[in-house]
Amino acid sequence: MAKLDFSPIPDTTRRAEIVALLRRAILTGQLEPGQKLNELRISEQMRVSRAPLREAMRELVQEGILTSIPYAGTFVIDVTAKDIIDAYSLNKVLDEFAIELAWPQRDRRFFDELDRRHEAVKQATRAIDTTRQIETALQLHGLIYEWADNSVLLETWQRLTSRLQMYFALHQRARNEPVPAENVHETYVALMKGSEMRAAQRHAREHIDLDFEELLGYARGLEKRATKN
Amino acid sequence: MAKLDFSPIPDTTRRAEIVALLRRAILTGQLEPGQKLNELRISEQMRVSRAPLREAMRELVQEGILTSIPYAGTFVIDVTAKDIIDAYSLNKVLDEFAIELAWPQRDRRFFDELDRRHEAVKQATRAIDTTRQIETALQLHGLIYEWADNSVLLETWQRLTSRLQMYFALHQRARNEPVPAENVHETYVALMKGSEMRAAQRHAREHIDLDFEELLGYARGLEKRATKN
DNA sequence: GACAAGCAGATTGTCGACAATCTAACAAGA
DNA sequence: TCTTGTTAGATTGTCGACAATCTGCTTGTC
Structure with a gap:
């Protein structure tokens, strides 16, 4: 039997795609440090509801490139x-x-x-x-x-x-x-x-x-x- | 004026409380490695809807003590x-x-x-x-x-x-x-x-x-x- | 009996609406 | 003028319901 490496199938949840999109936007500097992420606006732009978007943002907060203040918003981390x-x-x-x-x-x-x-x-x-x-x-x-x-x-x-x-x-x-x-x-x-x-x-x-x-x-x-x- | 250090006010979101509760349950071993976390059951036990629970779980996944498989569930990490x-x-x-x-x-x-x-x-x-x-x-x-x-x-x-x-x-x-x-x-x-x-x-x-x-x-x-x- | 197709139940993912909270502008009073 | 209380608007947090997906069982066929 031929040895064949299958690449993992893509995570087909909206959440995963949102995470990838946001991460890329942040890491390339399209989203600037300190900038606030408006959930409603972003979810409308992505044609997605706020639930998966919020979950995605939670992941990026834990990843250390976003920071969240309850009832105030989620922001791109500041760089010092x-x-x-x-x-x-x-x-x-x-x-x-x-x-x-x-x-x-x-x-x-x-x-x-x-x-x-x-x-x-x-x-x-x-x-x-x-x-x-x-x-x-x-x-x-x-x-x-x-x-x-x-x-x-x-x-x-x-x-x-x-x-x-x-x-x-x-x-x-x-x-x-x-x-x-x-x-x-x-x-x-x-x-x-x-x-x-x-x-x-x-x-x-x-x-x-x-x-x-x-x-x-x-x-x-x-x-x-x-x-x- | 007297110098007084105020401790930060607690995060009063359900999400934060859930994170703390779940983390404690995992770190003390009450939730065993490999165990599946049923969202509906846990949310009912905590008298909370699934939204904040799921966000909390997303945080713990990124924290490295839970692991998530799309459409299959979220599990306590296995320890080898x-x-x-x-x-x-x-x-x-x-x-x-x-x-x-x-x-x-x-x-x-x-x-x-x-x-x-x-x-x-x-x-x-x-x-x-x-x-x-x-x-x-x-x-x-x-x-x-x-x-x-x-x-x-x-x-x-x-x-x-x-x-x-x-x-x-x-x-x-x-x-x-x-x-x-x-x-x-x-x-x-x-x-x-x-x-x-x-x-x-x-x-x-x-x-x-x-x-x-x-x-x-x-x-x-x-x-x-x-x-x- | 072995195997594939299909169905039912349970569970996760997503949605739209409502509640709680914050911010900023404005008014009232000292 | 400065401070404090109020209010309207916007935004985040939470909820309950629906859709998509998986799992295991049943059924039918060979």
Whole structure:
């Protein structure tokens, strides 16, 4: 019997679709930080009743990208410089741990997938699709978490990723510059294929620091921004 | 004008109360792993309509202690040995990080709070209130996370704590033994007051390992248990 | 007896309407 | 003028009913 991997059938509830739609809108920056989500308006736009919409929003609140105040409304989280610092410093620690766990698990499929995702980043970069570039870059880094074989760690990282993606998207939107070079991840990929785990961990830390500095500059600009709406 | 700290007014939505009720039922083991939550039955028991109940369940799904299958139902998560191992190994990493961040932030209030929470554990132990003992012990360990001044880290730990509390409760329920000694946290507290950060970190790792071994034994027994309901 | 089709019951997903609460504008009084 | 009470409008929270889906049983056919 031929070995065949079926992809999971899509969640065919309105709720799941709404979650995906809203998450995408938030993570790409179409919904701005601090913005209020009017249930009636959104439900009418989506041609959906408020029940599944509200359930979807509850999920995103727990996911950490929305915040809810009873009888006042649900808002996109505000982003402060400290939030970005906090997320990144935790990310460093998790990366180091994930590399340690994933290291002995690396196999042929790992390396293939590493190349595939790296290629996806480069392609998005060439196409100057910044949104997709951010997505693919995070997916590239997510590989070590998938291979770490620790479900709690993976979940934790996915939560963190939501925020990182949002931060990056806001950053890109704000400066509105051409995307970074195509080969920023070359060294990372090479090290993940190599035999020096410590070197890979060290690079991960430093690599993160690089992007971080840029993001932080953007974050500082945010600090004095008052929450409107 | 006298300086007065008001505690935040409680969330007076049914949803919030339901979340608290359900969470407590799950974390104390009253709702068993794998068990299905019948919406109609629960909503009738709570004298509440299904809408807020469903929203509450959505929150707990995202919190990681419930799992939902569309059109099939919502279930308490199953606990496997691997889940416990994963949670603990991540906890070790986070503890080390939290101690590092919190270390320079320790002040008078920190030490006071440390004693207060330690006392709470000992009191629960004397009262042989195992549920409360687990709660207070986790709160004691949570102090370093609160002092670490990293909101993402704190959130992450709180999510993790939900599971740890559940695992401990199940463990206690299963063996049904008198609670451990009253002074298990003496060394931890002493080290957190001391000046040797490395020693504190090392102890945290080892202390965790101690409880872990016991829990793991319980977890192994779970492995062959089929999911009923 | 084995198996597929179809039906009935139970359960989850979704809807539209009503109740509770908040906000902001306005009026009244010190 | 400032403060306080009131009220109207908008928005969120909750409810009960209906639609979609699943599960297990029954029935009919071979």
